[in-house]
Every structure is written in structure tokens, then in C-alpha cells.
Amino acid sequence: MLVIPTMAELLQQVCNGLLLGSLFALVAVGYTMVYGILRLINFAHCDIFMMAMYIAFFIVAPDSRWWFIGFIIVIAITAILGMGVEKIAYTPLRKQNAPKISMLISAIGMSYLLENLATVLFTGKPKTFPQIELLVGMIEIGPIRLQRLALVVPIVTFLLMVILLTLINKTKAGMAMRAVSKDLETAKLMGINVNSTISFTFAVGSAIAGVGAILWGLKYPQISPLVGVMPGLKCFVAAVIGGIGNIKGAVLGGLILGFVEIMAVAFFPSISAYKDIFSFAILIIILLFRPNGIIGEKIAEKV
């Protein structure tokens, strides 16, 4: 059952793992940011991801020469969509001090709403994500063949992580986010505009999901209304593995998950169809030993 790959194959697999892991990391960051600030698992996140792919399809596919500007517009629209979801599905509940569980149900409802809306608007027929030759072209480094994306994606992920950490730790908006995440009521008393801070968090998280969706679409160029479900689930797992609420944790979790998935198939090709099992098994194992995730902080009980 166990197959030992050659050195060249292993190197190729490492590159594939890094690419897949970075993609997971980008989406996982969105889950973690919303959880960090609202203690809410935003189930609609994976559908915002899916919508971003459709938006990219409609904006970039007709004329892919201006793809760079197109992608920036896509990211902006996705951020607005994320804020819209928050305004429609979460703000009204929060204002009425609804219990956390109602917010969760609202998130699940929003997720189904977006999936079905996409089915109604765009039909179930899969669409092809625009292929930007500059990004999807192949390069060869010794025995390894890679898409240029394999270099672009990890760099983009790393840069976004650095920018995000700077934003959260070094800016005023970031300070407000940290305050809201620590204690929403007290932050309000201190004169922080809680609503706009939460909106801002959703916008940033969704914008990063937009970046993730674009890169994902370039790598796996098929768009359908349910395209976000499996990546969404995996990225949620990634966020939990790393320690939900922690941005570095989400990136680390994404990378671990990407590597585990690719390496599991590399070493056990005969059970490759069941690679999802490895992702969820690793979740269970990590949670057994570190219930708060690898670098998650212990959440103080509020009495």
C-alpha cells in the first residue's frame, strides 16, 4: 500500500502541497477573522468565495486583457458583498441581542440562500474561470514542472498575512478590532464604533476570500454554485487546526492541511479517493492534544 516516491516526485509534491496549502490559508483567514471578533462561524464565507468566482467570471472573462484591473474590481465587489451579508444576516440579530446560536442558524441560512441564488441566477451549468496565460503558464525547474501560480500563490498568501498582521497590530482600526474581539460591550463604552469595526472586519475577510477565489479559479477553472462547499469546509478545518481566531494559526493550519492531503495521496495512491479522510483525521488528532488548535490562545471563561 505504501509507495515511496522518488526525490523528483517528492519535490513536485512539496510544491503542489505548498500551492494547495496557501490556497486553503487564504480562505481560512476569513473564517478566523470573523470568529475572532464575533465568536461566530460564518458559514456563508464559502459562498462569498463562490460568488467571487462568478463575479470574476462576469467581469474578467469578456475581456481578459485588463485582468489585473478586473481582479481588483472583483475583490472590491466581494468585500462589499461580505459587508452586505453581515448587514442583512447578522447586524439585525446582534442589535436585538439574539443568542449566538441564532446567529449561527442565520449564517447557515445565508449560506443556502447564496448557493440557491447562484443556481437561479447562473444555472447549474459549470462555467470556466478565465485563464490568464501569464499566471497559468508552465515553468520547468530541473525535474519539476509548475504553473507560475505555484510561485505566485504562496507569495501572495505570505504578503497578505504580513499586511493583515500589520493592520491588526499597528493601526488604529486594528486596535479597534482587537478591542471588539476582547470585549464587545466594553469596547462600545470606550467609544469604539463597534458596527463599523465589524463591517470592516467582514470587508477585509471577504476581500481576502476574493483573492483566494481568484487564485483558486485560476488553478481549478471550474465554477458552479456548490464550488465553495468543500474548500469552505476544509478551510474551516484549517482555521480550527491552527487555532480559530488566530491569523497566523489559520495560515499554518491551511499549509498543514494542504501538505497532508497531497502527501497522503503521494504515499498511499491506492486510497487517493479518500484523501478527505486525512484532513478530518488530522483535525481530530490535533484537537485531542490541543483543543484550542496549534497556536490558539486559551479563551477565558466569562462568568
Add this chain to the structure above:
Amino acid sequence: MKRLLARISACLFTIPFLLTGCGSGEQEDGSSIKIGVFQPITGSMAAGAAIQIEGIELAYRERPTVKINGQDVNVKLVKADNKSDKVEAATAVSKLVEEDEVAAIIGSYSSTPSIGAYDIIRKGKVAAVGASCTNPAVTEGNDNYFRVCFIDPYEGTVMANYAYNNLGARVAAVTTEKGNDYSVGVAQYFKEAFEKLGGTVYEASYQTGDQDFNAQIISLKSKNPDVFFVPGNFTEAAMFIKQARQAGVNSTMLGGDTYEVQEFIGIGGKEVEGVMFAAFFDPDAELTPLTKEFVEKYRQENGGKDPAGETALGYDAYNLICDAIEKANSFDSVAIRDAIAESDFIGVTGPVKFDENGNPTKAAVIKKVENGKFVYFDSLLAG
């Protein structure tokens, strides 16, 4: 004010659902006979099914009535969506049998939902005629299930023979899409036939909905196969082949009849050039005298576009049922079932005569992707 705005926008969001949610209540009418169209209208198989439904509707427009007791009776098509899902399939087909009381059923595209409907069809009194569900399990041991297409063993065996004899392949890499009965069936028969001929087979598998196949590709590539056989849903297969080519695999790529949708080329791009697969039909392969007539009619109605195999099979399934209704000369679904079982039908995809399992023996054509188009490459006789 803000809360009001939020509520209004929430309402606006739901409007599309309300509009599409209202079904059409058909009036009970003695002068019409209902035929159920059991198909995946939504979900991963929707694109393929839409092409099949096109054929059913073309046949319906051509032949909107059947003669029963010397009278012209209107045919009504009742659609039921199985949502590309095994469980939903049972619900959809129950609705056709129990609520709509259809005389016969066409469908489903893909074997998975068809197998989901197996028990309800078997226990019910309504016959179903599949158009392109090729898994043997659909009709096996089921007196009420028939189909106008050939079955997996034939498709898998045909491709294995073609690879070994015509392409000179000795080593084959075969992938299976677990959870897709069609893929599991074809892959298994390919493997058996190819090994019987003296070839070597290496296997890998993936799940429906997977998007990354690099790990499987790299482990198969190390075996230097002459051909890859990638049967399954066209979305996954297109991405598999694309990623294999990007990983530097030069082997000939072979596949199944599910590839025959434009989206396959859309997703696969230039990497799916040269892919070969077994198909039921090609407008250039004159399988019966009716083929040409059908092709010309379709081209006329669709601005010169060629019909797909799924379209032709949907067309044949509808006409076979109508012939059976006329032969039975009855509204009774059991009499119609018996007439279907005894069919001696000449369709546009070849003659159809059912064996004891409700399967026809039919001709096959080999098609190839060339310059972003599906072209006729070779044809094989039934046997």
C-alpha cells in the same frame, strides 16, 4: 431606519425564489397521456442532462400526439428534477409514479440517479427507459427498467480493445471516480478487458467534486503508461487531463461518453486536444437511415449546430415510448411496459432490441477532440 433597510433588502433577496417556486398545476384531462422526464435539472450533471432534454423536447415537438384506439391523444411531458443525487432521485421518481401517474418515464441522464430510482421503478407499475445511463445495475433484475444506450461493459471493453489493438498500448493508467457508479463500472470493465488482452493496468482514484489530482497524476506518471483512461464526470475528468498535461504527461488520453459537452473543452482548454472517447452517436456516422434525417432537422432548428449523442438518445427514448404506447393501444402503464419490452425499434442511434435485462446491443463510435471540437474518428460494430 437602518433596520428597515436591512429588512427590505432581505425581502428583495428572496424574490427570485418566490418567482421560481410556483409550480404549474396541470389539469386532469382524459384526452392526454403523461410521460415523465426524470432528469438532473440542477446539480453537477445539469449540463449533460440539458442536452438530453433538448432531444426529448425535439422529438416531442415532432410528435406531440400518439394514436390510441384510432384517436389522437396529446402527450404531456412532466419533468421531475433528481438534483444529480441518488437520494433526491427516489423522491423525484416517486412523485412521477404516485402524484403525476405518468404512463412511462424517460431517464435519467447518468447512472447514479437512475440507480437511486431502481427500487421504486421495480416495485411500481410504470416502465422507465433510460437514454444514457450505462451502468449494468440500472436494469439488472429490474423488469421495468430499459435503456436505448449500450452498457458500461461494452464501453469499457470497447476502449480497452481499441487501446490495445488499434493504438498498440500495453500499459494503461485507469482512474476511478469513487461515488460515481458509472465511472466505477466502466473502469472495472476496461481493466478486465485490457488485462485479458495481456496489458498491464495501474489504478488511482478520486472523489466526485475533487479539484486537485496532482498527487494521483505523479504516481501514475512514474509507471510510464501508454494510455490514460479517465472515465467519469466531465468536470473532474477535464481538470484531471488538464493537470496531467501540465505535469508533463504525454500519454494518449481516453475517456467515456460523458465528455461530450462543450464545457469539457471549455474547462480542459488546449490540454484536452487529442482526447479520445467512445460515444453512442456522431452526425457523420450513419448508423441507420433515420440518422441523416434527424441530423438535418436538428441543424435546421438550431442554426446549423450538430446534435450531440445525448440529444439523439433522448430523441430515441421518447420515440421508443411513443411507439410502444401505440403498439399497446392503451393508457395502461403495464400494457405499455410489455410493449416496450417487445420493442423492435429503429432509432437514429441504431436499432434497439432489448435482451432479458432490458439492454440493447448497439454500435459505438470513437470520437476525438480536435481544434476545440468533437470530431468523428472511427466506428465499431456491435458485438
